[in-house]
Amino acid sequence: MSKPKQVTIVDVAEAAGVSIATVSNVLNRGGIRSSKETIRKVEQAAERLGYRRNTMAAGLSRKKTYELGLIVPGLNGYYGLLAEHLQVEAHNAGYHLSVFSSGGFDPEIERRNLEVLLQRRVDGLICHGLAMGFESTRSIVNSGTPLVLINGWDWPEDIAIGAVNLGFATASEQSVKLLADGGCKKIIYVGSKKAKAVDEQRRIGFLRGVELVGTGIDYDLTDIKEIEVEAFIHNLHGSLTPPVGLVAFDDHIALRLLSAAMKMGIDIPNDLKIVGINNDYIAQHSYPGLTSWDIPYTYQAKKAIGKLLRKLQNSAEQKLAADQEKESLDEAREIDVPLTLIERQSTKTL
Amino acid sequence: MSKPKQVTIVDVAEAAGVSIATVSNVLNRGGIRSSKETIRKVEQAAERLGYRRNTMAAGLSRKKTYELGLIVPGLNGYYGLLAEHLQVEAHNAGYHLSVFSSGGFDPEIERRNLEVLLQRRVDGLICHGLAMGFESTRSIVNSGTPLVLINGWDWPEDIAIGAVNLGFATASEQSVKLLADGGCKKIIYVGSKKAKAVDEQRRIGFLRGVELVGTGIDYDLTDIKEIEVEAFIHNLHGSLTPPVGLVAFDDHIALRLLSAAMKMGIDIPNDLKIVGINNDYIAQHSYPGLTSWDIPYTYQAKKAIGKLLRKLQNSAEQKLAADQEKESLDEAREIDVPLTLIERQSTKTL
DNA sequence: CTGTTAGCGCATTCAG
DNA sequence: CTGAATGCGCTAACAG
Numbered sequence: 001m002s003k004p005k006q007v008t009i010v011d012v013a014e015a016a017g018v019s020i021a022t023v024s025n026v027l028n029r030g031g032i033r034s035s036k037e038t039i040r041k042v043e044q045a046a047e048r049l050g051y052r053r054n055t056m057a058a059g060l061s062r063k064k065t066y067e068l069g070l071i072v073p074g075l076n077g078y079y080g081l082l083a084e085h086l087q088v089e090a091h092n093a094g095y096h097l098s099v100f101s102s103g104g105f106d107p108e109i110e111r112r113n114l115e116v117l118l119q120r121r122v123d124g125l126i127c128h129g130l131a132m133g134f135e136s137t138r139s140i141v142n143s144g145t146p147l148v149l150i151n152g153w154d155w156p157e158d159i160a161i162g163a164v165n166l167g168f169a170t171a172s173e174q175s176v177k178l179l180a181d182g183g184c185k186k187i188i189y190v191g192s193k194k195a196k197a198v199d200e201q202r203r204i205g206f207l208r209g210v211e212l213v214g215t216g217i218d219y220d221l222t223d224i225k226e227i228e229v230e231a232f233i234h235n236l237h238g239s240l241t242p243p244v245g246l247v248a249f250d251d252h253i254a255l256r257l258l259s260a261a262m263k264m265g266i267d268i269p270n271d272l273k274i275v276g277i278n279n280d281y282i283a284q285h286s287y288p289g290l291t292s293w294d295i296p297y298t299y300q301a302k303k304a305i306g307k308l309l310r311k312l313q314n315s316a317e318q319k320l321a322a323d324q325e326k327e328s329l330d331e332a333r334e335i336d337v338p339l340t341l342i343e344r345q346s347t348k349t350l
Numbered sequence: 351m352s353k354p355k356q357v358t359i360v361d362v363a364e365a366a367g368v369s370i371a372t373v374s375n376v377l378n379r380g381g382i383r384s385s386k387e388t389i390r391k392v393e394q395a396a397e398r399l400g401y402r403r404n405t406m407a408a409g410l411s412r413k414k415t416y417e418l419g420l421i422v423p424g425l426n427g428y429y430g431l432l433a434e435h436l437q438v439e440a441h442n443a444g445y446h447l448s449v450f451s452s453g454g455f456d457p458e459i460e461r462r463n464l465e466v467l468l469q470r471r472v473d474g475l476i477c478h479g480l481a482m483g484f485e486s487t488r489s490i491v492n493s494g495t496p497l498v499l500i501n502g503w504d505w506p507e508d509i510a511i512g513a514v515n516l517g518f519a520t521a522s523e524q525s526v527k528l529l530a531d532g533g534c535k536k537i538i539y540v541g542s543k544k545a546k547a548v549d550e551q552r553r554i555g556f557l558r559g560v561e562l563v564g565t566g567i568d569y570d571l572t573d574i575k576e577i578e579v580e581a582f583i584h585n586l587h588g589s590l591t592p593p594v595g596l597v598a599f600d601d602h603i604a605l606r607l608l609s610a611a612m613k614m615g616i617d618i619p620n621d622l623k624i625v626g627i628n629n630d631y632i633a634q635h636s637y638p639g640l641t642s643w644d645i646p647y648t649y650q651a652k653k654a655i656g657k658l659l660r661k662l663q664n665s666a667e668q669k670l671a672a673d674q675e676k677e678s679l680d681e682a683r684e685i686d687v688p689l690t691l692i693e694r695q696s697t698k699t700l
Numbered sequence: 701c702t703g704t705t706a707g708c709g710c711a712t713t714c715a716g
Numbered sequence: 717c718t719g720a721a722t723g724c725g726c727t728a729a730c731a732g
Contacts, residue, residue, distance in 0.1 A: 008725055019703045024727060034701065050493075055470045056406040056415070057725035060708045065406070075449075080430030084451045096466055099425075099449045101434045116446055120405045143400075252631055259637030262612070281602055282632050287609030358709055369719040374711060384717065407709030410724045 007049045016045035028053055059121070067096045068308065069117035071110065072128045075101050077252075078278060078295065079128070082150070085301035086126060093309055098122065102131040111136055118143060124308045126150060129163075129197055146311035148304050152334075154197040162311060163334035164304045168198065168277065169205030171293040171339045172247060175275045176209025176219075178291075179245030182273055182347060186218040187245040190232075190253055193223045199249060202277075206247055224253050233260040240271035251276035251283045254290050258346065262287075274346045277339070289344030300337045307335065357399045366395035378403060409471070417446045418658065419467035421460065422478045425451050427602075428628060428645065429478070432500070435651035436476060443659055448472065452481040461486055468493060474658045476500060479513075479547055496661035498654050502684075504547045512661060513684035514654045518548065518627065519555030521643045521689045522597060525625045526559025526569075528641075529595030532623055532697060536568040537595040540582075540603055543573045549599060552627075556597055574603050583610040590621035601626035601633045604640050608696065612637075624696045627689070639694030650687045657685065 009027070013020040018038055026034050026042045034042075045051075059065040068090050072079040083099045090097035098120070100113040114136050117125065125145055127137070129152030140147050141159060149155060149163040172189070179187050189206040191199045203221060210219045222232070236244055248254035254276030258268065266272050268288050276283055276292040283290035359377070363370040368388055376384050376392045384392075395401075409415040418440050422429040433449045440447035448470070450463040464486050467475065475495055477487070479502030490497050491509060499505060499513040522539070529537050539556045541549045553571060560569045572582070586594055598604035604626030608618070616622050618638055626633055626642040633640035 006725085010725080020726080021704075021728090022702055025702085029727080038702080052465075053469050054410070054725050055466075056410045057708090058727070060404070060406045060410055060710090061725080061727040063708070063727095075425055075430035075434040077426075077430075080425035080427075080433075083430075083449075084425040084453070087451060088453060091462070096470075099433075101437060103434070103438065112441070115402075116405075119402050120446075252635065255632060256635045259635055262637045282605060282636075285602065285606045285609055286632075286636065287612045356709085360709080370710080371712080371720080372718055375718085379711085388717080404709050407724090408711075410726090411709080411711045413724070 006054075007051050008054070009051070011049055012042065012046045012051050015049060016041040018042060027051075028058070065121050065123055066094060067098055067120060067122045068305075069120070069122040069125045070097055070099045070127070071102055071113055071117070071125070071131045072099070073102055073105055073131045075099070077280065081297055082128075082301065085297040086304060089298075089301045089305040093305060095123070095305075095309075097126075105130065107133050107136075114140065118145065124148070124312050126304055126308060127152075129153065129155065130195070144315070146308060146315055148308040148311065149334075150300070150304055151198060153201055160334050162307060164300060164307060165334050165336055166295065166300065167336050167338045168201040169208065170336075171277060171341075172202045172205030173209035173212060174341065175247045175277075175293075176206055176245075177213055178275065178341070178343075178347060179247070179273055180209075180213040180217055182245065182269070183242055184245030184273060185216065185242045186220075186239070187247065188219065189221045189247045190227070190249060190257060191221065191223050192249040192253065193225065195249065202247075202249060224249065224256075229256050230260045230263070233257065233264060233266070236272070237264060237266065240266065243269070243271050243273055246272065246274045248274060248276045251278045251280040251290055251292055254292070254346070255282055255286055258286060258288070258290065269345060269347050269349060276346075279342050283342070283344065288346050291344045291347040292342055293339035294342050295339055296337060303335050303337065356404075357401050358404070359401070361399055362392065362396045362401045365399055366391040368392060377401075378408070415471050415473055416444060417448055417470060417472045418655075419470070419472040419475045420447055420449045420477070421452055421463055421467070421475070421481045422449070423452055423455055423481045425449070427630065431647055432478075432651065435647040436655060439648075439651045439655040443655060445473070445655075445659075447476075455480065457483050457486075464490065468495065474498070474662050476654055476658060477502075479503065479505065480545070494665070496658060496665055498658040498661065499684075500650070500654055501548060503551055510684050512657060514650060514657060515684050515686055516645065516650065517686050517688045518551040519558065521627055521691075522552045522555030523559035523562060524691065525597045525627075525643075526556055526595075527563055528625065528691070528693075528697060529597070529623055530559075530563040530567055532595065532619070533592055534595030534623060535566065535592045536570075536589070537597065538569065539571045539597045540577070540599060540607060541571065541573050542599040542603065543575065545599065552597075552599060574599065574606075579606050580610045580613070583607065583614060583616070586622070587614060587616065590616065593619070593621050593623055596622065596624045598624060598626045601628045601630040601640055601642055604642070604696070605632055605636055608636060608638070608640065619695060619697050619699060626696075629692050633692070633694065638696050641694045641697040642692055643689035644692050645689055646687060653685050653687065 009020045009023045013023045023042050026039050087097045102110040125147045128150045147162055151165050152160055152163045153165055176187055191202055193199050246257055248257055254274050257274055261272050276290050279292040279294035283292040359370045359373040363373045373392050376389050437447045452460040475497045478500045497512055501515050502510055502513045503515055526537055543549050596607055598607055604624050607624055611622050626640050629642040629644035633642040
């Protein structure tokens with residue numbers, strides 16, 4: 001009970017009366033065949049002694065860790081769920097995913113996390129665009145570690161080639177269309193600039209949407225930081241016929257807008273329509289329910305892990321030029337992950 | 351660019367013209383002094399060659415990984431934030447925290463995660479009570495790996511001695527008092543049995559609260575799974591004078607209750623008062639604002655990591671009986687982390 | 701099939 | 717203060 005004294009393959013070997021190589025073979029190398037008898041003996045001995053393979057030793061020896069690293073800005077909301085799904089996919093592929101939060105957007109912490117990951121000799125890295133600085137990202141690529149970016153729209157071509165991005169732009173664009181179709185003559189985007197590239201995508205999509213629905217639409221773009229929510233809604237109050245449409249940065253901001261409107265007794269969705277993004281729990285359970293865009297976590301995770309694994313193979317197998325060619329067709333550009341609209345009472349009467 | 355060829359201390363050593371031992375000393379062992387000159391040479395060489403210590407090799411050699419493991423039921427909401435804070439505290443203490451989600455409460459996944467962690471030879475483990483099965487937990491303890499439980503009220507004494515628990519019971523109890531003081535004559539707990547021990551704590555506290563406020567209070571306990579929220583609120587509708595009080599399992603459930611009530615045009619907080627737990631983003635931004643209990647993440651994380659580190663020391667230093675004695679005073683029972691009430695419009699008119 | 705051997709990259713005595 | 721030697725636990729050829 002005091003000194004459980006690590007049991008190693010050596011112990012198992014002599015307990016089973018075979019060599020350590022044999023133990024290694026039967027225990028953690030499916031490829032090499034052994035006689036039924038030895039297999040049984042070894043497995044039995046291992047079981048009895050409570051043997052547990054030492055990951056470090058194995059990794060050191062085979063020069064591959066089967067560990068992947070993930071760096072996200074935080075572990076709340078979208079990030080947490082994303083991390084969870086990525087972890088599952090990684091595990092399914094036989095890899096371990098080490099999750100790191102860069103604590104907001106602190107470049108200091110980011111550097112440290114990266115260093116830790118690299119020192120662990122992770123086989124590959126998945127990073128959220130928002131969590132990474134240009135410098136460090138460059139250094140990863142240089143270090144030779146395969147990298148896949150998530151939501152990294154604003155990255156240089158050579159890096160972004162491994163990006164898996166959510167289709168926020170299209171979602172925003174369609175939000176505008178939805179609101180316009182719903183009779184809104186004035187449509188406003190309430191964003192969150194501190195989310196940088198993520199916010200930028202929304203803005204791009206919003207403007208595209210405005211263009212799409214043509215003239216006759218009055219529009220505006222604001223930032224949640226720059227407005228006082230209640231005052232903002234209050235100002236709208238006078239001009240709610242025809243209805244005004246609000247495209248919110250996400251469901252959280254949508255909820256704030258919604259709350260302020262409710263407080264003022266504004267009729268939703270008849271006088272004011274709101275659409276969020278994320279389809280969080282709150283979107284389904286607020287009153288009125290919030291129209292929002294659902295994120296396909298599993299899909300995105302699969303894509304990201306899949307892409308990374310393919311990169312791993314390529315960097316390992318040192319492929320021929322011909323193969324490289326073929327592959328580039330598949331991996332040429334970043335992957336776009338489409339969201340799907342979930343309509344609720346904040347935009348339509350049931 | 352193709353084969354960055356791992357640079358090792360050997361490379362650094364010859365580049366600096368010293369032995370590998372010296373390199374190891376100056377690079378990762380503050381304790382051993384070296385001449386200013388060698389230090390400079392070594393650091394310079396390391397820098398130039400882009401040396402990065404191999405965690406596995408180091409760990410293998412010194413038989414300590416400086417890695418801690420965390421197993422939580424998921425990475426959403428509370429869990430995600432907790433993980434994030436624990437990670438920070440761990441890093442501050444010079445450790446790396448590997449976060450695992452046991453994917454809901456799947457015992458299968460839990461076993462696998464545990465196995466991975468143990469194979470990595472983590473120095474210690476932090477587990478959320480809800481994420482663990484009895485079997486596996488027992489096996490951890492037996493494996494000799496120090497363990498700290500989070501929210502593990504329902505565990506046997508010998509394991510729970512390393513627990514850091516949130517004071518949900520007290521929070522619920524005080525919620526009842528708050529509602530009673532607010533004039534509620536009927537108070538109902540709307541729980542979530544699937545949250546097992548966590549829900550149980552709330553129930554215990556709730557009942558304690560009922561007892562505390564004495565007679566004259568009509569109370570009831572229900573489960574979110576067993577009611578249809580709107581129907582539930584509807585039933586209350588007739589008997590809202592004096593006001594009814596609702597103690598919700600968490601802010602999410604509180605939001606649902608709130609939404610249903612709003613939809614029905616019930617006057618909150620005059621006819622119906624609601625209090626949640628967690629003080630989530632939604633609690634502050636819903637309308638009306640939700641009275642809730644704030645969770646001291648940093649505090650809990652500090653306590654948990656601190657406790658684990660102390661256990662690490664003890665198991666390493668093989669302390670004398672006398673020391674063990676002294677320590678047990680400090681660590682005798684599980685630590686209780688108190689929440690703090692944040693009152694908003696769902697219980698009081700501003 | 702199974703055993704022997706040579707590292708993987710680093711920390712750590714123990715001499716010098 | 718510095719260097720040579722030993723081993724951590726395991727994998728990967730290579731022989732037998």
